[in-house]
Every structure is written in C-alpha cells, then in structure tokens.
Amino acid sequence: MLTQSLDQFAVEYENAARARGAEPPWLTTARRHALERFQSLGFPTTRDEEWRFTSVSPIAECSFARPLDGRTSFGRSDLAPFRWPLAGAHEIVFVNGRYAAGLSDVGTLPPKVRIESLASALVSAPDKVEPYLTRLADGERHAFTALNAALFEDGAFIWIPAHTVLDAPIHVLFVSSPAERARDARATMTHPRVVVVIGEDSQASIVESYAGPDGGSYLTNTVTEVVLGQSAVLDHYKLQREGVRSYHMAAMHARAARSANLRAHAISLGGSLVRNEVTVVLDGEGVECTLNGLYLADDRRLVDNHTTIDHAKPHCGSREIYKGILADAARAVFNGKIIVRPDAQKTDARQTNKALLLSEDALINTKPQLEIFANDVKCTHGAAVGQMDDEAIFYLRSRGLSESEARHFLLRAFAGDVLNRMPLEPLRTAVEEVLVRQLPSYAERA
C-alpha cells in the first residue's frame, strides 16, 4: 500500500519533467537526488520523534496528481475571496502552483529588484537562482522537503539588491483550485517553492499567503528559502487559510547574516492537517529574530508548529511567541527548539507558547526544546495551556456584556497579543477582520 503510494510520486515526477521542458542541469540533478531521498525516506510516521504527535497517514494513503496541464479557467472573480487588501502591493499570484500572469500585478519596481515566477527566473537568470535554490532547505532527512524539490513546478523568486528599501509590501498568493482536476478521483497536489534574497542593508515586507476552497481535498506542500544579507530587515508574513479539508505542509528556512533583523509572522487558520515548520539560523553577530505565531483550529483539525531558532553566533536575540485557540476536538502540536551553539555567547532567547482550549476534547502537545552549548546566555521559555478564565468572563458580564461577547472579547485579546506585533497595519486589520468573523463561532463553542 505504502510502496504503491510512493510510486505515484515517481510517475508524477516523470510527468512533470515532460511538461516542463529544459531546465538547468544542476537542478535536474538536485531533483533526481531529492526524489531518491523521498523514496528512501518514505512519509514520516509517528515513530519518528519529529512527527510523534502528527500522523500524516491521511496524506500517505491518498492518491495525488499534479494539477492538469493547460490553461486554467480560474479568473479574477474566483480570486477575490482569497485576496488580502494590500493596496499598492507588488502582487504575484499562483493558481495550483503555477504563475498566473493575468492575475498578477507586480507593478513598478526599483532598479534590479526582481519579483517573478521562479520557473521563469530559472530560464532568464539561472545563475541568480542557483546559489540559493535547495541550498537552505535540506531534504536529506525530510520527506516533504525532498518531495517539494523533486516536484515543484513554480513559485516566487524575490531578489532585492543591496541598499534597497522596498516601501510597498510584496504579496505572493498561492491559491488552490482543486475543482480543476475532474478527470479522475485523485486529489490535486502542488509543491510551491519560494526563494527570497534580501541584500545587504535592504528592507522589505513579504506576505506569503495560501488559500483554497473548503470543498475539496488537496495538498499544498510548500518550501520557502530566505537569505538575509548583512543588516537586512525583513518582515515575513505567512497567512494560511486553506480549505478545511486540505493538507498543508510548509517548511520555511531562513539564514540571517550579521545584524540582520527577521520578523516572521505565521497565521494559520485553515486546513485539516497542517504542519508549519520554521527554521532560522542566526548566522552572524547581532542578528535579531522574532517569530510570532497564531493558529486556530476547530472540528477535528490538527495544526502542528515546529520552530527551530539556531543561535550560531554571539550577541543574537530571539523572541518567539506562539498562541493557539482550539475548539471542538481540534489538536495542536507546538515544538519550539532553540539551539545555542558553543560560539554563541551572549545569546538572549525567549520563547512563549500559549494555548486556549475551548473544549474538553481539544488537545495540545507542547514541548520546548533547548539545546544550549554556550555558558554565558539568557534563555527562557514558558508554556501556558488553559481554558478561558471564568472570573474574567464574570467580570465582563457584570459590566453588561453578554456571555458570548465576553468570550469574544477574551479571544480577541488573546489573539491580539500576537496580531499587535505585526507592523503591517492594513494586513493586521484585515487579519483581525477575518478573526472577528471566525471567532464568534469559537466563542459559542467555549
């Protein structure tokens, strides 16, 4: 059964190769190696420590196929519900993992800045892509990352040269349209790949969003590689609101050079089986890294957040706060690893994760994982899992708010703690609005 399900990926690998035509030989080599690695690793099981609480058997047992080749009928009006209101953003849109030129509006860019389809960058400027693509995201021991390397068809390539400040945010939107695949019962899978390079002393805000309809089952298996040059500043937002029957597997790998500042915000709202991995290597002195995460899950959905902050050099600071709201029989996993290498003296790392369980059937497995090999460091972590505070609810009610208003207030406050750390105001407001629409149903079920 399992072997057969791995074979289907080899078949799709060949189909993808035929459909795509020529690409640089180094990439073909990397892809073939990745496929071999995927086949030898197989899908992880719960016997694997890194996947102990997250069974991917729904994915392993499903039949998947690439999106259909040829033109998509997905148009501007189909896209509207998945857009975020980011006026003036440089927007690049992918439908079923493929660049949709007609839906994208990259707008005017400063000289030398590239925001484009990765597939076209591999044709027009392969030398610019080669130093980064598949270099940071290691698929040697990670089946989904290997599978992405083997099968990705497109994604975004963002390249900001040195000393360049991009005022408007960049929005990379991946939307799935599983209804496109009508010819068989297989579910659509896409493997988006995003490569971001922020040059020395440059600054940008990037919103990477994933969305799809609630109706169909599909897989998004995405990998993002981010390289920050010296003193580069990046606010990265990952907004996940996939359909509630979808599978979303995501790995982001970032490497920051001296004095760079990375703030990575992750908002996870949709998906039936979701894994968000964020791995950041603080690879120069004085790097500042902030990881903010907020996730919601209800029904029987599962959200797994695995983060790793690797303090490789001295005098770096990291701040991490992840918060989740779980209703019904939803489950969550939080694993926050902080590594402090022997060289990384004067590290200041703080991690917090909190979860609100709105039902007795909701569950979170949470684990901080500190691996400290230096002696002059400050590392703190704290976890808090609990129900809503009944005394606070009574206090609010005693001032005239209804019980559901009171719960809603407390949920918003809980989520606001993360949202208020997102500097991009229009996006923060938009995410708040989505939450405000979604939270009352959570408040009712508390």
Place this chain on the structure above:
Amino acid sequence: MMLTVRNLHVRAGDREILRGIDLSIETGEVHAIMGPNGSGKSTLARVLAGHPEYHVTSGEVLYDGQDLLAMDPETRAREGVFMAFQYPIEIPGVNNAYFLKAALNAMRKHRGEEELDAIEFMARVRDRMKQLDIDEELLNRPVNEGFSGGEKKRNEIFQMAVLEPRLGILDETDSGLDIDALKTVAHGVNAMRNPARSFLLVTHYQRMLNYVVPDVVHVLTEGRIVKSGGKELALELEDKGYGWLEAGVSAGR
C-alpha cells in the same frame, strides 16, 4: 423599595454561607453591611451580582420589584446593578476604554438609547476621571493589568461613575486603601448619591463610613444579619469589635 432580600440561603459547594438574610433598601438609601471575615458579607455582594459559583437554596431577592435571581449577570448590570469587585480581575489584552465603552453601550442599548460614539464617550469619561483622580494613561492600558491595588479600586468606582447604576454594591472597596485613596473613593461615591440611587457598602471597618455616611448599618455574622441600626452602630462596632455580637448569637441559640 430598591432592594428586598427575603430569607436568602446560599451555598458554595457543600458549604452553607448565607443562612437566611433579610434586608430592605429604600430607593436613595445607603446601607452598610459590616461583619468579621468569613461572615458571608462578600458572598452577599457576589450573589446579588450573579456570580455563578453560588447556589441559592431558598429565599428571594426583589430588585425594583423584579426577581433579581432570575436574571443573568449581564441583565442585572444592564438593569442598573453594579458591583465594585473586592479583587478586580486583570484582563490582559482588553483595552480599558474599549471595554468601558462596550459596557456603557450595552446598557444604553438595553434601555433603548443611542450608542455613544468615541467622542461623546470620552467627553463623559473625562469628567469622571478627574473626579476620581484617574490618569488618562490608565484608560489605554489593559483592564486592571499592572494596576496598583489602589488604582484597581479607583478604577472600579470610576467604572461605576461612568455606568451610573441605580444600585451600587461596593465589596470591601475600602480594604487596603491608604487614607488619600479612601477619600477619593468616598468622594466619588458621595458625588453619586441621589434620591434615585441606592448603595450597599460591604466593609470590614467603619473607617470608610466616616466619609460615606450610611443611613442604615447591618451586622452580619455567620450568614445572618444579627443587628441593624443607624450610623452610630458602626462606631459601636469599632469600639467593641464583633465579639459581643457573636457571643450574643451563640447565647441566643
């Protein structure tokens, strides 16, 4: 009659705390409930506000002729019952001004009045802030979070001043306050006294009653009101302590 409590029996868990309270507060009157720790006076305040941890086993409470115990806590609040908490709750992430505006508008809506916009709200609030010596910065902080003990108590009275209840219940608002803060709080209460509004002051000490002079003083011990009288009763208690009354209760059994 603003409030009538008849033969009120209340349990928390398997413990009977109130064992037959009878109490009537006329509209416009200020009543003080005094009593030793554990006598049940805070329970009485919290039961009147509708705290869900208490179970009324018998008796009734009429508020303005209506069955108060049948109302959920928010309806009591909207109908004009306000309790200043003995230990105000910290609510991280909920902005004080935003919360208070929502509370005020919930009440206005209940009464069929227009909701206040931000400007009208602030105009109303500024005046009360000044009166209660509330720093404007405190308005923009999360509810009670990081407030000092005195700030929390003043914030309760400030909320009361903004919400303008018909029955104000103060649950040991005076405890732990220094004399200046106590005067500020008392001044806030006195400014609200009028013929249409009643107060129930729950207190352990008579000190506050020097500044907010009650019409009636009740003494509560072991879940029953054992003595009621005028304001001089508070002074007598201060003099003699609660012991003589407790002894009287035991002797009377």
